[in-house]
Amino acid sequence: MxxxxxxxxxxxxxxxxxxxxxxxxxxxxxxxxxxxxxxxxxxxxxxxxxxxxxxxxxxxxxxxxxxxxxxxxxxxxxxxxxxxxxxxxxxxxxxxxxxxxxxxxxxxxxxxxxxxxxxxxxxxxxxxxxxxxxxxxxxxxxxxxxxxxxxxxxxxxxxxxxxxxxxxxxxxxxxxxxxxxxxxxxxxxxxxxxxxxxxxxxxxxxxxxxxxxxxxxxxxxxxxxxxxxxxxxxxxxxxxxxxxxxxxxxKGKDYIGIGPSAVGTLHGQRYRNIPDTAKYLQMIQSLGHAKHEIETIDAEAYRLERIALLLRTQEGLDKKWLNEEGLQQVELLQNEGLIKITGENIQLINEGPLLVDPIVERLI
Ligand code: SF4
Missing domain, CATH: 3.20.20.70 (Aldolase class I)
Structure with a gap:
């Protein structure tokens, strides 16, 4: 954990x-x-x-x-x-x-x-x-x-x-x-x-x-x-x-956030603790947790997060996370010299890391 x-x-x-x-x-x-x-x-x-x-x-x-x-x-x-x-x-x-x-x-x-x-x-x-x-x-x-x-x-x-x-x-x-x-x-x-x-x-x-x-x-x-x-x-x-x-x-592993405003993801649910220390203390006292907002991370939300986060890493992104439109963009990005493809893996190269946010937009 x-x-x-x-x-x-x-x-x-x-x-x-x-x-x-x-x-x-x-x-x-x-x-x-x-x-x-x-x-x-x-x-x-x-x-x-x-x-x-x-x-x-x-x-x-x-x-x-x-x-x-x-x-x-x-x-x-x-x-x-x-x-x-x-x-x-x-x-x-x-x-x-x-x-x-x-x-x-x-x-x-x-x-x-x-x-x-x-x-x-x-x-x-x-x-x-x-x-x-x-x-x-x-x-x-x-x-x-x-x-x-x-x-x-x-x-x-x-x-x-x-x-x-x-x-x-x-x-x-x-x-x-x-x-x-x-x-x-x-x-x-x-x-x-x-x-x-x-x-x-x-x-x-x-x-x-x-x-x-x-x-x-x-x-x-x-x-x-x-x-x-x-x-x-x-x-x-x-x-x-x-x-x-x-x-x-x-890499998308579950993590537990503890303390006021902390965010955690567990078993497909993302929670955010209350961003208020006094209220946090009261909630822990009475409930044992301080979850304030909860959202379900479905398969599509998880996929989009993997694209946004893995593309920022040197390890890169497996093509399996992309849909058809994303795969079409991969070819264009390769022609533009912004990504390198090795087998099923995509990595940003040259000016790619500088343009990571707009590239992610194109892939999702
Ligand atoms: S306000 Fe506190 S948490 Fe924020 S940058 Fe300054 S020292 Fe860090």
Whole structure:
């Protein structure tokens, strides 16, 4: 089983972020941690307790104190069998942990830490409203490596308003020089209900698809030359260090979402938990779950998702997922030099990864 935990607390809110998150306010964190354990037990009853991958994201999971982390993992071990887990990943923000806390991560069995660095430029970090500096970001990677966390990922973001290519290049080169196992390189997107989209609408920020493509190419060229495998549109890893949790999601495996706003898919049904921490706690208390929206993923919806997600991966898409119109498009896309066909498998090539969204539209 694959599990995702949403820990929605942040010290402050970044102006581009659309995840469900909030400052701590009056939340009782002990009650919150106990609710996560109780909700986990609810799902264990419906599936099994053997964990393949577990991912704690947010929000800022590294805001949980050592005492609460111990309480959370102790509780999870009581309901889950983590003995054969292939990956236990934990998101953290730079400057939210010390070496002592990282030692605890390691002792708790956390095998991968994903660091939300976004940029190594203090100027860009300020635009993004991030709390940390370039120096703190570098120190944070070094702490994780010194303690011996088995896998470190660095999250980066490009196409930030006013970010010159030279700054993006310096960010990539700095990340590479730190020798992480994995780098995620995301194109900034303007999401609803964020300060950034308001600024875009008012004309204070501009978006350029052409520039986005140039940032993307630079990421691809520098990272692959440094030995990273470009295994998904936004993800690069050293050989053998692709994110197992995300791969299972892209491949359409069931996964269980725990915590406010978390999404899960189980036995053909997709649910979304209530995106409100106070109500989440009440629902867990009274029902054991916090499912707020439920939809059935029928065969057609599942097929469309496979096309949209597998095409983004280096493994590519099996033709079996395409209908007749999709197969006709495959020939055209091949003539346009955007895809490669090997037997029954389709992979994006050349400018294909840049055009993944319009290509998906043509195939579905
Ligand atoms: S980007 Fe991360 S740290 Fe910033 S508000 Fe969103 S979840 Fe919190």
């Amino acid at each position: 694959h599990l995702y935990y949403h820990i929605p607390f942040c010290h402050r809110i970044c102006p581009y972020c659309s995840f469900y998150k909030h400052t701590l306010g009056s939340t009782d964190l002990t009650e919150f941690v106990d609710a996560l354990i109780k909700e986990t037990a609810y799902y264990v009853d419906k599936t099994d307790n053997k964990v393949s991958t577990l991912y704690m994201g947010g929000g800022t999971p590294s805001m949980l104190s050592p005492k609460l982390l111990e309480r959370l993992f102790k509780g999870l071990h009581q309901v889950l069998d983590l003995s054969e887990a292939q990956e236990i990943c934990f998101e953290a923000n730079p400057a939210t942990f010390t070496a002592t806390k990282v030692q605890l991560f390691k002792d708790l069995g956390i095998s991968r830490v994903s660091l939300g660095i976004q940029s190594f430029s203090d100027r860009v970090l300020k635009i993004l409203g991030r709390e940390h500096t370039r120096t703190q970001a570098i120190e944070s990677v070094e702490i994780l490596q010194a303690v011996g966390i088995p896998q470190v990922n660095i999250d980066l973001m490009f196409a930030v308003p006013g970010q010159p290519f030279s700054e993006w290049e310096d960010t990539l080169r700095t990340a590479i020089s730190l020798n992480p196992h994995h780098i995620s390189s995301y194109n900034l997107t303007y999401e609803e209900d964020t300060e950034f989209i308001e600024k875009l609408t008012r004309g204070e920020f501009q978006e350029s698809e052409e520039n986005n493509a140039d940032y993307f190419r630079l990421s691809h060229d520098l990272l692959t030359s440094a030995g990273f495998i470009h295994y998904e549109t936004s993800n690069y890893s050293k050989p053998g260090f692709a994110s197992r949790h995300n791969m299972s999601y892209w």
